[in-house]
Amino acid sequence: MQKFYITTPIFYINDTPHIGHAYTMFLADTAANYYRLRDYDVYFLTGTDENSQKTLERAKKDNITPYDFSEKMASNWFETWKKMNIKFNRFIRTSEKQHSIIVQNIFKKIYDNGDIYKNIYKGLYCTGCEEFKTQKDLIDEKICPLHKKECKEICEENYFFKLSKYKKKILNHIKNNPEFIIPEEKKNEILSMLESESLQDISISRQNNNWGIPVPFDDSQTIYVWFDALINYLSGIDYPNEKYKIFWPETRHLIGKDISKFHCIMWPSILIAAGIKLPKSIFIHGFFTIEGEKMSKSLNNAINPLKITDKYGANSLRYYLLSDISFGNDGNFSIKRFFERINNDLSDNFGNALRRVCVLAKKNNIEINLVQKKFNEILKNHPEYQNLMDCFNFCGAISYIRENGTSINQLISIEKPWELKNKKEIENILIDKAAKLYELSFLLEPFFPEESKKAQNILTGNLDLEDSILFPKIEMSAT
Numbered sequence: 001m002q003k004f005y006i007t008t009p010i011f012y013i014n015d016t017p018h019i020g021h022a023y024t025m026f027l028a029d030t031a032a033n034y035y036r037l038r039d040y041d042v043y044f045l046t047g048t049d050e051n052s053q054k055t056l057e058r059a060k061k062d063n064i065t066p067y068d069f070s071e072k073m074a075s076n077w078f079e080t081w082k083k084m085n086i087k088f089n090r091f092i093r094t095s096e097k098q099h100s101i102i103v104q105n106i107f108k109k110i111y112d113n114g115d116i117y118k119n120i121y122k123g124l125y126c127t128g129c130e131e132f133k134t135q136k137d138l139i140d141e142k143i144c145p146l147h148k149k150e151c152k153e154i155c156e157e158n159y160f161f162k163l164s165k166y167k168k169k170i171l172n173h174i175k176n177n178p179e180f181i182i183p184e185e186k187k188n189e190i191l192s193m194l195e196s197e198s199l200q201d202i203s204i205s206r207q208n209n210n211w212g213i214p215v216p217f218d219d220s221q222t223i224y225v226w227f228d229a230l231i232n233y234l235s236g237i238d239y240p241n242e243k244y245k246i247f248w249p250e251t252r253h254l255i256g257k258d259i260s261k262f263h264c265i266m267w268p269s270i271l272i273a274a275g276i277k278l279p280k281s282i283f284i285h286g287f288f289t290i291e292g293e294k295m296s297k298s299l300n301n302a303i304n305p306l307k308i309t310d311k312y313g314a315n316s317l318r319y320y321l322l323s324d325i326s327f328g329n330d331g332n333f334s335i336k337r338f339f340e341r342i343n344n345d346l347s348d349n350f351g352n353a354l355r356r357v358c359v360l361a362k363k364n365n366i367e368i369n370l371v372q373k374k375f376n377e378i379l380k381n382h383p384e385y386q387n388l389m390d391c392f393n394f395c396g397a398i399s400y401i402r403e404n405g406t407s408i409n410q411l412i413s414i415e416k417p418w419e420l421k422n423k424k425e426i427e428n429i430l431i432d433k434a435a436k437l438y439e440l441s442f443l444l445e446p447f448f449p450e451e452s453k454k455a456q457n458i459l460t461g462n463l464d465l466e467d468s469i470l471f472p473k474i475e476m477s478a479t
C-alpha cells in the first residue's frame with residue numbers, strides 16, 4: 001500500500017484560530033481525503049507549538065502559569081479542528097514529554113557529529129516571528145516589518161548550528177528534486193535567496209529561559225523554539241520507531257509562505273546533520289488577507305472560522321477558501337464571495353442538475369439505479385482532475401468540476417426531456433445525466449465527503465433526494 005504522510009505547521013498558541021489557519025487545515029484535510037479515497041495509507045499530523053516566548057508573555061499577561069495557559073489554548077485549537085471535522089490522525093503538543101526527549105536526542109546527535117558549537121550571540125530577536133534578525137531585515141534597523149514592534153537586543157552565550165555548511169547540499173537537493181518545493185515560483189524564490197545570500201550559522205539555544213526544552217547537556221540553556229518545533233514532524237510519528245519507519249520519508253509538509261525559509265533551508269540542514277532522509281515535498285501556500293492586511297489579533301481583523309462553519313457547515317467554508325485562490329497565490333477573504341461561490345457553484349450548478357434529474361425521474365416513474373463504482377475507477381476517466389489534485393491545485397480541480405456541472409445543466413436545457421413523450425427517450429437522457437453526475441460526485445468527495453456520499457446514494461437508488469436536501473441556497477442576510 002502506498003503511503004501519504006501529510007503535516008501542517010504546528011500553530012502558536014498565543015492566538016486563537018482564524019480563517020487563515022483554517023485554510024492550511026482545509027488544504028491538508030482535502031489532500032488527506034483525496035489520498036484516502038485513492039486507497040493510500042494516510043497519516044495526517046497537526047498540533048500546537050507551545051514552547052515559545054509568545055506563550056510565556058501571553059500567560060504572564062493573563063496572570064496564569066504558562067502550563068495552565070498551554071492546556072487551555074491547546075484544547076481550544078484541538079476542539080476547533082474537531083468541530084470543523086478535520087480528520088487528523090495525531091495532534092502533537094510540543095510540551096509533551098515524548099517530543100522533548102526526541103528533540104534532545106537529535107540535538108545531542110548533531111552536537112556529537114560536530115555541527116553544534118558554543119559562541120556569543122549578539123543581535124536582535126523578534127518574539128513575534130520567534131526569529132533572530134539582522135538590521136537589514138528591519139525598519140529603521142530595529143522594527144520588525146511584520147509585527148511592527150521593536151526587536152529585543154540580545155547578548156548571550158548560545159549554541160550555534162553550522163547552517164552555513166549545508167548551503168551547497170540544500171541547493172543541489174532542490175535542483176535535483178523538482179518535487180521538493182512546490183509550486184515552482186516559491187522554489188525559485190528559495191533558490192535565488194540561496195544563490196544570492198551567504199548562509200550564516202544560527203543560534204539554536206537561549207540562555208536562562210525557563211520555558212522550553214533544556215539543552216540535554218547544559219541546563220542553563222533551552223533549545224531554540226524553531227529547532228524544537230520542526231522536530232514535531234518526526235516525534236509526531238514516534239521517531240525512530242515503527243510509525244516513522246512506515247511513513248518517513250513519504251512526507252509532504254504543507255506550510256504558509258511566511259515560514260518557507262525555516263522549512264526549505266533550516267529543516268533539511270538539520271535532517272542531513274542528523275543523518276535522516278529528506279521529506280518528499282514541501283508545499284507552500286499563499287495567504288488570505290482581510291482588506292489587504294495580514295490577519296492577526298493585534299490588527300483586530302481576524303475572523304473565527306467557527307462563526308461561519310456553525311451556520312453554514314465546515315465543508316462550505318472549505319470549498320470557498322480552496323476555490324478562491326489558486327495554490328501558492330494570495331487572496332482576499334470576502335463573505336460576499338463565499339455566498340456567491342456556494343450558491344452559484346453548488347446550489348445552481350451540481351445541486352440544480354441533481355434536482356432536475358431526480359424530479360424528472362420521479363415524475364416519469366423512472367428509476368435511477370446506477371451500478372456502484374469506486375473512486376479509482378472514476379479517476380481514470382478524469383486525468384486532468386488527477387493532475388490538478390496531485391499538485392494540490394484544488395482551485396483548478398474545483399473549476400474542472402464546476403465546468404462539468406455547467407455542461408450537464410446545459411445539456412439538460414438543450415435536450416429538454418420534459419417536452420418528450422416517449423418514456424424510453426426520457427429515460428436515456430436522465431440516466432446519461434445521472435451517470436455524469438455520479439462521476440462528478442466522486443470528484444467532489446475530497447471537498448464535500450458527506451454530501452458527495454449522499455449524492456452517490458441518491459444516484460444508486462439507496463436514498464431519496466427528498467430525504468436529503470443537497471446544497472441548498474444560503475442567505476446572505478443570515479450573517
Ligand code: MSP
Pocket residue numbers: 008009010011012019020021023024049229230231232254255256257258259286287288289294295
Ligand atoms: N509555530 C509556527 C510553525 C511551526 S511549524 C514547525 C507558526 N505558527 S503560526 O500559528 O504563526 O502560523 C502557522 C501557519 O498558519 C502559517 O504557516 C500558515 O500556514 C497559516 N496561516 C497563518 N495566517 C494565515 C493567513 N492569513 N492565510 C493563510 N494561512 C495563514 O508559524
